[in-house]
Amino acid sequence: MHPSIRFINSAKLSRSDLACLLTPEECVQQFSRFRNPTDVVKSLPRELAQRVSLTAKKSTAGLLSALQKELVQANWIALTNTPNHHSLDDARFRNAPRLKSRIETLADIKESRTPKASYKPVTDDVTLVRNYAHVPYEPSPEHKIVVEFAGQWSSHAACLMLLKSEDQAPKVTNARSDMENQHRSLATFAGLSEEARDLCIKVPCTDQPQPITLPLATALTPVEKDAAMEEWDNVLIPVLPMLESGGGSELCSSGYFYVIWNNKVWREVEVAPNGYFADVDLEYYRNAEPEGGKAFRHVNIDGANLVNEYYVGEEPFELYQAGNKVYSGTLNVDQSARVFRLTEEEVEVAFPTLDIDPITVKTVKSPSKAGDGDDRVAQGTPLPHIWVPYKINGEIQSESEGSPHLFTGTLPHLSL
Template sequence: MQYTLKNINELRVADLKTVMRPAAAVRLIQGQSELGAKPNITNVTDFNVGTYDSVNNNVDQLSRHLETGNVVIVQSDPLDELSVLSSIGRLSTNLPEALSSKVKDLFVAVRSTSSINRAIPYELVSKQAAISSLAAEQQAKADANAVNKTVAHPSASRVNNPKANTANGSNGASTRPSNPYQSQYTPVVYYEINVEFAGQWPRNSASLFLEKTNEQDKAIARPRADRNLSHRSLSRFRNIDNEPRNLYLNIPDKNGSAPLQLLLAENIVPVEKDTEMDEWDNVLVPVRPLAYLDEGKNKANAAELKGGYLYLFWKGELWRELKVSERSYYQDVNLEKYRNVPAQQNSDNDSELRPADGSGLPDLWIPYKLNGQVQAGATGVKLLFWPTQLTDDQIDNYEATPADLDKYATELDGLSAYSQSQAFSDDQHVSDMLSNSLIPVTDNDMPWLGNATSLFGRLQNANIATAYLDGQNKGIRFKFEVGMEDYDHGHSTEYLAHLVDSKSQWQQTQLVTVVKDSHGTWRECVFYALPNQGEFSLYVVNPDNNYERSLILSDLDYAALAKSVPVDDKIVTVDELAQPDESKFAPDQFWDDYHDLLTQW
């Protein structure tokens, strides 16, 4: 086995596969010294590792330089297990800092002059790629030298015309560089994309990612607290090419399936590495929605949501649909999965038109500024809460008729306060978390409002925003006595309650649910978003028998309906099947199918 001793500055790309690890090199030279054999390492005692002193042991001195990475031993016949690179090109660990830095610099040079994907860390660049890069470099130099020899005149050489060379100022001195092995590669400039988040808060399972391109792989980043500025967090995509990228929101699936991916912005331009900005061109604001408890929309009278659905309309279109869980987490629906698919065919669960598959999130990441453009007005975000899942027709109507959406939705243009104060002022429907206080929910409030405050408390000092929504707390709750039911024997009938206004086209159908802890004796239903003017009639229908129904209340105005009206009628089986009064029910197929009831109304 033959070895060559080199200074660290002489190390080249082609040597990477043959450089011995320091520990192996030290064992080699110490073993040779102990055996008394002449080392076959070139000029050990004469190598410039320090002033020669016959008293000192130059082998030990050389070992110390190997251990610090100032000197390397290169094998002419490499053994992979002894090299600084493994057989797959991964950089060995625990290398001296000087040697590790030099190897990294060489890999940077390889990546800058080859077709290697720059998104791959330098440790994973294969030895074959390094050698191929070197071969291409040497071939280019050989071709250049051949051209130079062809055009050069013999009289131009220093041998044939030494005086001319002296006259030109060289004085016959050698123009050869002091270190012929020194790298001539231009340092690579790395780029990055930074996305700013308002506040610093506990992590959630969502993340951001850059879409894959022809030159670069997909990259994922999560928000991390900015150590220099306490009002914000940053998602940094480091060491990428200077190539515009598309940015996505990445939401894991609760069942471990493919994550939900939502486009945020296209063609985001990177900046040079280590660039700093007071506010970046791409800013997301985490938002925690609260529900107004009264019609006056008083922020001092608000509560958490524990049911229903949240709808984020962005640029006039529905961007996200989220189910609110009992614990006040938000779960995304994969809207793209259900586009152009009839709602009643989307789920085996009759209570959901579009099931929520996303993992639970404690807040919503709202796009505030993208590519330097503030998202407001026509391009802004509007947030809508609805106790039940919207049908396809309702979604289409809100997208086509912004005026209808504005009746119930909250616009989030107030997030612009962040650019002025790095916090959120008391805007019309937006504020900071610190100024909020939650009001206990009572039995008179709607069932989708709750008293849970654990998430609210965790986020209160996070410098994120609160958005206040119409909680649809204005509703009517009816309770019916149905008699004792034995759930262990036989079928328990599911009743529907249908409320219709004879003065308008408004109507609503709700499932009559079992009251908790009632052993089936009582059932109730809740209607919401009723018109202020109208005459209302309430029917209870047994969907198991197409014509079985009871008229509970008839032609009451809203004021009378809102009073505590005793309902003495029990839900009973009608012996004589009466034909339905079609004038009371707008859908033509009211009696045909129970599933149609849930989707049409």
């Protein structure tokens, strides 16, 4: 371990340790002398090292950032081997409010000793009747919704999501290989009530926090948790779009293609140079165009400068534009965040868990996208294949008028 620093769990901190206390910044400053992240890991207790992710352990900067986070949250305490004679004033621990609160609690405790008597303590050997109190509880939901996929493959960025309902929050899941049936994978939403739910595909974006959602089905009815089917009522098929030519079919190497479902453009997809497929957020272009031709803007939130009194990394925040709440999320570990698709020159940032007033922040005009102003830009994370519905709510789509089919064309000329 580091020759002059030791770490203890915060639960073991006592008044005698306060004279040896180090702030998170002081501890990280001493460890910054290490050049090899392996040397830093060897200096940490095994329990503390296990809390650091493998990604953070790849670099000294990432490792020290993770270490500082643990110390700021007062999960672990850094101590010197000898008293450091530093004061315990508020200014020294202003960036670690949880650690400061822990110190104040210990400082208020007065050590006292109870004198021992010279006689044996009196014990009560009378057995009392136990008093049982009935506490009513709500039974846990035991229903599920299962979506079947044709084939088995490695997971990627896309997933399935149940939208928020009146009584239940949104829920996300990924497809897993069915060990008993090797021809399929199953995506299971467990722990549901009997309330019907709406299903969609969720595709994360590469340059914004809001994902692309592709509607699949409405009012899906959950089944009992022990239910099993040879083929479930909702089935998706992963496909690779191909072009027909005189000699047969070939994979698309560039351009855009469209999936038409229920007589409507359901997906618009760009073929990336590496052969992957990136979605266009069609719902955004249909419904979220800025009024009056305003240019899009974005905001860069720097929590360290906005809130000097606290460390606000991973703190939830809300964004208000023209008095309306337009976004809610969580700051990154470095106390920053960036939000796109704004239209006003100023927005308000509010921290619902902190006792501070909303802060006004100026927005910045976003750079224009490539191509004409009317062009739609693919922002979805590139995927190795796309999912299309084969059966929804028990109805096979290939036997209906609204069956999904592919169309290739030029982006600006296809109506949404």
